[in-house]
Amino acid sequence: MDFSFTPEQEDLRREARAFLEQHPAPTMDQLAELGWVGILRSDDFSFLDAAVLFEELGRALYAGPYLLNEVAAQPGDDVWSIEIDGFVPHLDAVDLVLLPDMRGAVAAGEVVATVDETLGLGRLSPNGAEAAAGTWPEVERRLLAALALEAVGIGSKALELAVDYAKERQQFGRRIGEFQAVSHSLADAYVGVELARSLAYWAAWCVAEADEQADVAARAAKGHAGEAAVAACERAIQAHGGIGFTWEHPLHRYYKRALWLEGALGYGREQRAEVAAYLLPS
Amino acid sequence: MDLRDTPEEAAFRQEVRDFIAANLPDSSRVRGARRFEDADRDWSRKLGEAGYVGLTWPKEVGGAGAPYSHQAIFLEELARAEAPPHVGVIGVAMAGPTIMAFGSDEQQARYLPKILTAEEIWCQGFSEPGAGSDLASVRTRVEDRGDHFVVNGQKVWSSWAHIADFCILVGLGLPDAPRYKNLTYVIVDMHAPGVEVRPLVQITGHAEFNEIFFTDVQVPKENLLGEIGGGWQVAMTTLLHERGTLGFALAATLDVAVRKLLALAAERGVRDPILRDRIAREWIELQALRYTNYRALTTLTKTGIPGPEGSISKLVWSEANQRLTKLALEILGSHAQLTDGTGYSDGYWQYQQLRSRGNTIEAGTSEILRSIVAERVLGLPRSR
Numbered sequence: 215m216d217f218s219f220t221p222e223q224e225d226l227r228r229e230a231r232a233f234l235e236q237h238p239a240p241t242m243d244q245l246a247e248l249g250w251v252g253i254l255r256s257d258d259f260s261f262l263d264a265a266v267l268f269e270e271l272g273r274a275l276y277a278g279p280y281l282l283n284e285v286a287a288q289p290g291d292d293v294w295s296i297e298i299d300g301f302v303p304h305l306d307a308v309d310l311v312l313l314p315d316m317r318g319a320v321a322a323g324e325v326v327a328t329v330d331e332t333l334g335l336g337r338l339s340p341n342g343a344e345a346a347a348g349t350w351p352e353v354e355r356r357l358l359a360a361l362a363l364e365a366v367g368i369g370s371k372a373l374e375l376a377v378d379y380a381k382e383r384q385q386f387g388r389r390i391g392e393f394q395a396v397s398h399s400l401a402d403a404y405v406g407v408e409l410a411r412s413l414a415y416w417a418a419w420c421v422a423e424a425d426e427q428a429d430v431a432a433r434a435a436k437g438h439a440g441e442a443a444v445a446a447c448e449r450a451i452q453a454h455g456g457i458g459f460t461w462e463h464p465l466h467r468y469y470k471r472a473l474w475l476e477g478a479l480g481y482g483r484e485q486r487a488e489v490a491a492y493l494l495p496s
Numbered sequence: 497m498d499l500r501d502t503p504e505e506a507a508f509r510q511e512v513r514d515f516i517a518a519n520l521p522d523s524s525r526v527r528g529a530r531r532f533e534d535a536d537r538d539w540s541r542k543l544g545e546a547g548y549v550g551l552t553w554p555k556e557v558g559g560a561g562a563p564y565s566h567q568a569i570f571l572e573e574l575a576r577a578e579a580p581p582h583v584g585v586i587g588v589a590m591a592g593p594t595i596m597a598f599g600s601d602e603q604q605a606r607y608l609p610k611i612l613t614a615e616e617i618w619c620q621g622f623s624e625p626g627a628g629s630d631l632a633s634v635r636t637r638v639e640d641r642g643d644h645f646v647v648n649g650q651k652v653w654s655s656w657a658h659i660a661d662f663c664i665l666v667g668l669g670l671p672d673a674p675r676y677k678n679l680t681y682v683i684v685d686m687h688a689p690g691v692e693v694r695p696l697v698q699i700t701g702h703a704e705f706n707e708i709f710f711t712d713v714q715v716p717k718e719n720l721l722g723e724i725g726g727g728w729q730v731a732m733t734t735l736l737h738e739r740g741t742l743g744f745a746l747a748a749t750l751d752v753a754v755r756k757l758l759a760l761a762a763e764r765g766v767r768d769p770i771l772r773d774r775i776a777r778e779w780i781e782l783q784a785l786r787y788t789n790y791r792a793l794t795t796l797t798k799t800g801i802p803g804p805e806g807s808i809s810k811l812v813w814s815e816a817n818q819r820l821t822k823l824a825l826e827i828l829g830s831h832a833q834l835t836d837g838t839g840y841s842d843g844y845w846q847y848q849q850l851r852s853r854g855n856t857i858e859a860g861t862s863e864i865l866r867s868i869v870a871e872r873v874l875g876l877p878r879s880r
Contacts, residue, residue: 397870
């Protein structure tokens with residue numbers, strides 16, 4: 215039993231974090247230069263390598279089609295998105311869209327206004343779709359795990375911002391982190407994010423190994439991580455007081471992404487209904 | 497990352513399973529109740545003889561010198577088999593490691609072997625009526641009389657004290673010294689004159705722990721652990737072990753409870769989507785706790801220091817166990833009040849639900865544990 219990433223994967227994490235600090239909005243070409251594009255189609259990498267990148271992209275609040283393109287894992291040089299719950303993220307930034315019936319459609323349609331303004335969410339125009347590679351259960355499993363990992367990145371970054379603030383901000387002549395009403399709320403956020411991290415890594419390992427529990431692990435992780443990320447952001451906003459509620463402060467961007475992740479492919483309640491069906495078949 | 501047992505771990509797991517199958521009579525299985533009185537001396541002795549007690553203790557002191565993963569596997573298999581707990585848990589998990597860290601060679605030779613064989617049982621004399629979470633404010637006196645100590649005072653919440661042979665006791669050694677530098681940590685013979693034990697009945701109706709009264713109890717000088725006035729440091733080592741090695745045992749008992757919950761839900765044919773949502777939530781929480789422990793264990797194995805995420809295990813477990821047992825009562829419905837064996841439950845869930853209320857208090861209240869996470873893991877400023 216070894217529940218840790220390899221030294222190479224930890225190097226990849228450091229490299230990714232450093233790169234994304236310098237380039238928070240990288241293009242697909244830039245990511246391709248790093249060797250990150252097509253990672254799940256390469257025999258040199260496993261889903262656990264991709265997992266490190268998905269989490270770091272979440273932390274960095276990356277807004278682009280990279281994660282969905284990797285999860286779709288289609289052959290060729292086209293950039294893919296995936297239709298999720300009837301909508302297509304980053305519709306304008308991709309060439310093709312993978313549909314749940316495992317056909318690939320040309321990315322054409324209308325981008326709509328969304329709460330998370332960075333989603334580029336679009337409605338696909340009907341067009342002649344062609345058969346794509348793979349099966350939907352495989353894609354869905356990878357997608358659930360990837361969204362869980364992105365949510366872990368979001369949640370841990372929001373918590374970090376809140377902890378940093380609670381160490382500095384003074385009221386009543388004390389740092390607000392000394393007040394247990396503040397510190398215990400952040401401790402609860404930590405608990406939620408760390409449990410989500412354990413589930414997300416478990417799911418990533420199950421997907422990488424095509425383990426028999428991969429489906430239920432991915433659903434458990436996605437349901438828990440989406441909720442934990444939202445809770446961490448909400449606690450972070452509360453800990454920041456008024457400034458956390460402003461457009462100027464970055465927290466709302468993390469929060470809006472967390473809200474998207476919580477709902478994508480079904481809220482926690484919907485994931486748990488599937489888990490219950492697995493545990494208690496009727 | 498590989499979440500499967502290594503071939504060596506798998507072999508050890510099989511060995512433990514075979515041992516349990518051969519040595520644990522069906523009658524002493526506790527059906528997961530883990531009630532205090534189910535602990536069994538014969539069973540504990542057999543575990544010791546087979547080398548399963550003190551698995552991670554060094555070989556020089558009679559342990560197996562095994563990796564932490566073996567301890568985790570052993571606890572998982574014990575729980576899976578619904579085997580009774582070891583009767584000497586305070587000695588094995590708290591007194592023993594403290595004696596290894598602070599005890600002289602003579603103390604180690606005197607006490608450690610009989611902890612492993614369950615020949616001598618230990619209890620803990622830390623909490624007092626006026627000193628619960630605030631351990632540093634204990635008032636029990638450990639007075640230095642030159643050639644011996646004299647102990648006077650009262651301890652409380654001492655599990656196993658009614659059958660214990662020794663007590664690890666922290667008391668006021670230097671009343672005039674500053675806080676945290678005034679405590680003395682000694683080993684007290686529970687059979688010495690002046691030691692009186694009174695059982696305390698809990699909300700379950702069971703007497704699981706005790707009050708201990710010490711009246712002019714003479715304690716030999718060689719029973720000192722650490723230095724006079726250095727008791728706080730020794731006590732922290734004891735509590736570190738209480739919290740540090742507990743995670744796997746907790747996840748293993750929660751595993752048993754979740755299996756029973758699923759069996760109950762299947763038997764009752766639970767269709768209510770809200771109940772099913774809550775059942776799934778507890779199963780997911782169990783997986784999260786288990787894999788969080790695995791993460792902490794991997795860090796411990798690789799660096800010798802448990803990962804910070806391990807500090808949340810007891811907090812997460814205690815609250816999960818409270819939700820889960822309450823959920824079971826709701827599934828029992830109108831039978832939740834019945835304890836006469838005519839209902840869907842033989843009284844197991846009713847007992848467990850009441851017992852679970854202690855989980856967020858014992859071994860560090862949830863409030864103390866949240867402060868530990870805030871201050872030591874997140875690095876927030878101290879609140880007191």
